[in-house]
Amino acid sequence: MACVKPSRRALLLGAGALAAAQAVSGPVLAAARNAPVDTPLRWLDGEKPARLEGATFGVPWPRGAVRPSQAFRLRSGDGRETPTQSWPIAYWPDGSLKWSAHAVTPDAAVEGLSILPGAPKAPARPVRVVEDGAEIVVASGDLEWRIPKSGPVLVSQASRAGRVTVQNLSLVALSQDKAELAPTGVVQSARHAVQIRKVTVEQTGPVRAVLKLDGVHSDGSREWLPVSVRLYFYAGAESVRIVHSFIFDGDPARDFIRGLGVVVQAPMTDESYNRHVRFSGEGPGVWGEAVRTLTGLRTRANPTPAVRSAQIEGQAVVLADLPEILRNDGLQWIPEWGDFTLSQLSPDGFTLRKRTSDGHAWIDSNAGARSRGLVYAGGATGGVALGLKDFWQRAPTGLEVRNAHTDAAQITAWLWSPEAPPMDMRPYRSANGMDTTAEEMVGLNITYEDYEDGWDDAHGVARTSELTLWALGATPSHAEFSAMAEQVADPARLTVEPARLHAAGVFGDWGLPDASTPIRQGLEGRLTYLLDHYMKEAEQRRWYGFWSYGDVMHTYDPDRHMWRYDVGGYAWDNSELSTDLWLWTSYLRTGRADLFKFAEAMTRHTGEVDVYHLGRFKGFGTRHGVQHWSDSSKQPRVSNVAYRRIYYFLTADERVGDLMRELTTSEEALLNVDISRKLPPAPGRAVPEGQVVSGFGTSWGAFIAAWLTEWERTRDPRWRDRILNGMNTIAGLKRRWFAGEAPFDLATGRYQGQGDYVGVSHLSAVFGVVEMTSELLDLLDVPAYRAAWLEYCRYYNAPPAEISALLGTVPPGRSLVEGHSRLTAYAAHQENDHALALRAWSEFLGRDAQSLRALLNARTTTVGGVDVLRPIEEDPQVSTNDAAQWSLAAIQNLALVGDSLEEAALRIGFTS
Structure with a gap:
């Protein structure tokens, strides 16, 4: 993909915003005199949508430029005002607005939109939220939704102009006690309805209303599978957006989920020949039939072309327009088809069947590859459509209609289809004699899996569906x-x-693409190649499925022409070495729609599936492995808020906001999980009573991401103070960052002890701490910590003589030189050290122009025939650790010391 060049207008607007911010000092009210510039918006896919149900998005503002109470209006390209609802979602330390969120109505499906200061236009049919006894009523125009405050349904009914169109929106889980039926065994099954315990009104309009419903599933004797559902209502929309999140809290050995669904009823009052069912097919395709079809009949009974066309299009057919033989009781001989099912049991195929009613045979209707996941049942006077995002990507899924020939059709979107084998959350392996820590370490050195019996537990993982x-x-x-x-x-x-x-100065050190010289063109080309390669691999390798969609694999196996999906710690990546940050930082600089969607799927996955939301590991995530929960290394480096916050601020997504807030106390899991339990004793691990050991990079670096984000969102100073306590006490240790870890006081966030030892790890700075520290040092003035961090940045990659002069030793554990070149670049930029900038580029580019040229020009090759399951494009040299860290280093080095790049390239002989 070609480099994205910002428009001249965007650059001028950005420059104006920065100039306004830099010209301001003093309190926020003074800053607000500089009104924010008109901010152009764009549709992610490049053009306005054919249909819009409302949308929400975030906009950043330069420090000091916008007062926190600023109102915003939305204007289209022709100067017309469009309704919008705005609210703050982050603040700068001076109290000025950092991020605002904005909700728009379906009327916003136009080109040339801009956000600018001023009073917003009110929607013609605003959303209204009213408490009515045991229910909450959400209304817009003639559409009214009723939400009970507790009980077995989420929405009791929705009516249009007084006619009930939707009834009994609910949830269902089907379970069984065995994974499969043995020849002599019996499987016990159960149906678990939802029980809503709490409803919270989060927004009341006028453009958007949001309700959060919390509950559990129950079969009457047992409660499990906690669930949280948000309902989003937009003024003028005919729909409600549903965000469904559940936690698996069962016993993987005996609790097998056979089906997980969202169920709703549609009253059916039209004649059966005026009742219709629709399914989305491949691409724009649609499958549509009536409950009682009027096409394909024998000549005497066949209606006119106009009648047949009307039925196909879903328009009302008048009885008087039918042939006499049908009007005179002939309709009864045409079967009524009451049940319809579309099953997407794999990402490559769906089948569509129907039957007249329960107790009769299913008839195959059609099939295809990938459905877009929407079903409709209803008639001329109204009906219900229900859609599931990422439908084929999350297979096995399904859509079904039942009893469409009766007074009420039941429509279900299956998040996990009961036609598939049940969900199996058991560990993929047994101990196989690995009974001691010493044996576990031997296994780790063979398969890269940190195995420990009982720690490969899925209890507490979650999944969100939209x-x-x-x-x-x-x-x-x-x-x-x-x-x-x-x-x-x-x-x-x-x-x-x-x-x-x-221009807003958010998310640390990154810049816009620039391919103006041969070396820049080479670096930008490699950045693009790696992104394209992984998006292509997701399709080639079918990285799909309910629990796996959104993740990528860790390491390639060129002998099998496969990723090492079955080899211990080489399988699913689980955010290792900041894959999420690589994708999101790449999106920030390019604006690529395909990249946004790829990163969005990863954020949905890694924040839910790879992280524990209850139980003994709550707050920590699982290291890379064959299953997303199989590795025994549970660490905050995986649950890291740094990997979610960019998506949150770009979208104002409340579910991700919940996940980030949930992690503000994740350090407490250190009481349950000794991360370093398998490592040999080290000076930094002598822990006084009431304290825990915490590493600076993989642990504290994740904690500060949660605390910083919560401070930005709420302005609560306790989170800032907790960060400051850590910064000041790390700076006060004798070896500062080179101590690596120290006893940590959970109550205050302070590090303890002298820190008079050296503990260097190549992992300390590759899990978001570089990005978070860059932001912190821009927000908080802590000179001692700044000096400590710059020292670490300067010396981590330093020649042996230099680091030995500082520490008295050349510490082991210094690797990932290319990735750590961005630390060198940061120190060079901060200290205006040109020689250090050249050293950073030398660490990143290497000293061999020929090897560099080969890397920048690497491409895939085709492998086909009997060697692979299907023809593929292969690059056996690519691994995810290297791709993520190389790309992040390239982006940050270009932003920090880009003015030295051409000189550094010439020094190694790279000229073209």
Whole structure:
């Protein structure tokens, strides 16, 4: 993909915003005199959507430029105002607005939108939220939704102009006590309905209302599977967005989820020949049939072309327009089809079947590859559509309609289809004689798996799914239904240009693409190649599935032409070495829509599946492995908020906001999990009573991401003070950052002891601490910590003589030289040291122009025939650790010491 060049207008607007911010000092009210510039918005996919159900997005503002109470309005390219609702989601230390969130109505599906200061236009049909006894009523125009405050349903009904269109939106889980039926065994199954215990109104309009519903699943004798559901209502929309999150808290050995679904009823009042069912097919395709079809009949009974066409399009057919033989009781001989099922049991295929009713045979109707995940049942007077995002990517999934020939059709979106084998959360392996720590360490050195019996536990992992439910006044045409399916599969998003993001000064050290010289062209080309390669690999290797979609693999096996999906710690990546940050930082600078969606899927996965949300490991994540929970290394470096916060601020996504807030106390898990339990004793691990050992990079570096984000979101000074306590006490240790770890006081966030030892690890600075420290030092003035960090940056990659002069020894554990070149670059930039900048480039580029040229020009090769399952494009040299760290180093080095790049390239003989 070509480098994204920001428009001249965007650059000028960004420069103006920065100039306004830099010209301001003093209190926020003084800063607010400099009104924020008009900020252009763009649709992520490059053009306005065919259909919009409302949208929410975030916009950053330069420090000191916008007062926290600033109102915003939305203007289209032709100067018309469009309704918007705005609220703050982050603040700068001086109290000025850092990030604002904005919700827009379906009317915003236009080009040329801009956010600017001023009073917003009110929607013609605002969302209203009213408590009515045991229910909460959400209304907009003639559409009204009723949400009980507790009980077995999420929405009791939705009505349009007084007609009930939706009934009994609920959740269901099906379970069984064995993974499969043995020849002589019996499987016990159960159905678990939801029980909502708490409803919280989070927003009340006028453009957007949000309700959060918390509960559990129950079969009447047991409660499990905690669930949290958010309902999003937009003014003028016919739909509600549903964000469904659940936690697996069962026993993996006996609790097998056979089905997990969202269920709703549609009252069916039209004649059966005026009742319709729709399924989204491949791409824009639509499958649509009536409950009682009027096409394909024998000549005497066959209606006119106009009648047949009307039924196909979902329009009402009048009885008087039918042939006489049908009007005179002939309709009864045409079967009524009541049940319909679309099953997407793999990412490569779905089947579509129907039957007349329960107790009768299913009839195969059609099949295809990948459905976009939308179903409709209803008639001329109204109906219900229900869609599931990432439908084929999350297979096994399903959509079904039951009893469409009766007074109420039941529609289900299966997040896990009961037609598939049950969900199996058991460990993939047994101990196999690995009974001691010494044996576990031998195994680690062979398969790279940190195995420990009982620690490969799925209890506490979670998953979030996104759905859309429509209450429609009539059956949608095929074209309308296709546009709805597009919004389910690929929701329209508003955002701002990369230049505008950069101008606001958010997210640390990164810059816009620049391919103006041969070496820059080479680096940008390699950055693009790696991103394209991983997105292609997700498709080639089918990195899909309910629990796995969004993750990538760790290391390649060229002998098998496969990733090492079955080899211990080489399998699923689980954010190792900051893959998430690589993707999001790359998006910030390029604005690529495909990259945003790839990174979004990773954020949804890694923040939910790779992290424990209850139980003994709560707050920590799992190191890379064959299963996302199989490795015994549970650490905060995986649950790291640094990997979620960019997505949160770009989208204002409340679920990710919950996950980040959940981690503000994740350090408490150190009481349950001794991260260093398998390592030999070291001076820094002598722990006084009431304290725990905490590493500076992989642990504290993750904690400060949570605390900083919470401080930005709430302005609560206790989170800032907790960060400051850590910064000051690390700076006060004799070896400062080179101590690596120290006893940590959970109550205060202070490090303890003298820190008079050296403990260097190549992992300390590769899990987000570089990015978070850059932001912290921009926000907080702590000279002693700044000096300690700059010392670490200067000397980590330093020649042996230099680091020995500082520490009295050349410490082992210094590796990942290319990745750590960005530390050298940071010190060079901060200290204006040109020689150090050249050293940073030497560490990154190497000293061999020929090897560098080979790396920058590397491409995939085709492997086909009998050697592989299907033809693939292969690059056996790529590994995820290297790809993530090389890319982050390239981006940050270009931003920090880019003015030295050409000189550094010439020094090694790289000229073209």
